[in-house]
Amino acid sequence: MHPVIPYVTAALLFGIGVYGVLRRRNAVLMLMSVELMLNAVNVILVTADATVRAALFGSAAPSTPATGQVFTLFVIVIAAAEIGVGLAIVLQLYRLRASVALDTVPLAEPEEGQRVDVK
Amino acid sequence: MTTSDALLLGLGAVAVGAALLVVTTRHLVRAGLYLVVALGAVAGIYLVLTAELVAWVQVLIYVGAVVVLLLFAVMLTRAPIGPSGDLDRPGWPALLVGGGAGLGLAALLVEAYRWSTVDLDEVGSAERLGSEIFRSWVLPFEVLSVLLLAALIGAIVVSRPGSPAGTADSAARRDGER
Numbered sequence: 007m008h009p010v011i012p013y014v015t016a017a018l019l020f021g022i023g024v025y026g027v028l029r030r031r032n033a034v035l036m037l038m039s040v041e042l043m044l045n046a047v048n049v050i051l052v053t054a055d056a057t058v059r060a061a062l063f064g065s066a067a068p069s070t071p072a073t074g075q076v077f078t079l080f081v082i083v084i085a086a087a088e089i090g091v092g093l094a095i096v097l098q099l100y101r102l103r104a105s106v107a108l109d110t111v112p113l114a115e116p117e118e119g120q121r122v123d124v125k
Numbered sequence: 126m127t128t129s130d131a132l133l134l135g136l137g138a139v140a141v142g143a144a145l146l147v148v149t150t151r152h153l154v155r156a157g158l159y160l161v162v163a164l165g166a167v168a169g170i171y172l173v174l175t176a177e178l179v180a181w182v183q184v185l186i187y188v189g190a191v192v193v194l195l196l197f198a199v200m201l202t203r204a205p206i207g208p209s210g211d212l213d214r215p216g217w218p219a220l221l222v223g224g225g226a227g228l229g230l231a232a233l234l235v236e237a238y239r240w241s242t243v244d245l246d247e248v249g250s251a252e253r254l255g256s257e258i259f260r261s262w263v264l265p266f267e268v269l270s271v272l273l274l275a276a277l278i279g280a281i282v283v284s285r286p287g288s289p290a291g292t293a294d295s296a297a298r299r300d301g302e303r
Contacts, residue, residue, distance in 0.1 A: 007242065010239065035212060056176075086191060
């Protein structure tokens with residue numbers, strides 16, 4: 007197994023996720039891109055678990071620890087919590103403004119008679 | 126080039142292609158369905174890398190729960206069926222940063238690992254991962270359970286109609302009662 011293949015896959019997935027977060031206006035699509043980035047990190051962790059273990063202990067080492075996979079499970083749990091809270095916020099935003107376009111959300115309270123509209 | 130290499134190449138190509146479609150498609154619902162393909166291919170990568178339990182957890186939580194939650198959000202925000210033209214911001218900065226991050230990381234990892242070969246270890250079964258979690262990582266595991274509970278309560282509080290961070294009309298109603 008050549009570890010460079012999953013590593014490069016993970017790097018490309020992360021880049022695509024960054025692109026999606028910066029490009030998309032729709033909040034739900036942005037959360038999907040965040041999921042892609044988290045998955046890229048998980049692929050890195052699992053691959054590192056396989057390769058670093060083999061490099062450290064050799065292939066014949068008995069029952070070496072699986073720390074990378076444990077951390078992957080932790081990241082998956084944190085991602086699940088993040089998506090739950092994130093979608094609650096998105097739904098609240100939709101209820102407030104009837105739109106989930108991220109670049110129309112004012113970052114501060116608008117002045118009197120002036121509409122903050124970031125384009 | 127062994128069987129696992131060929132599998133990793135194929136699954137990686139599927140994952141990257143589906144991820145590209147997720148960030149470029151004009152259909153909101155299709156973006157969620159392409160996300161299923163990408164996450165499924167990543168689960169296949171985990172299986173090839175002997176992370177068996179992680180692969181099934183990925184299928185259960187990501188493909189099962191997270192994507193369904195995202196599709197519910199698409200539905201609840203009244204996303205239009207068919208292509209919508211206003212999903213994107215101007216692309217050049219995003220292309221620059223995203224492409225730079227992805228290709229830069231890829232170049233770094235290629236430089237670090239070249240075309241070296243690694244023998245795969247034993248399978249990361251539920252038994253092995255379970256003993257690892259409950260021997261070395263008990264405290265983070267318990268902290269994570271508290272985090273999940275906090276996230277659950279937080280999501281309920283945020284999305285409750287009458288919450289302090291409530292809607293504009295509930296705030297108006299509160300003002301009217303005063």
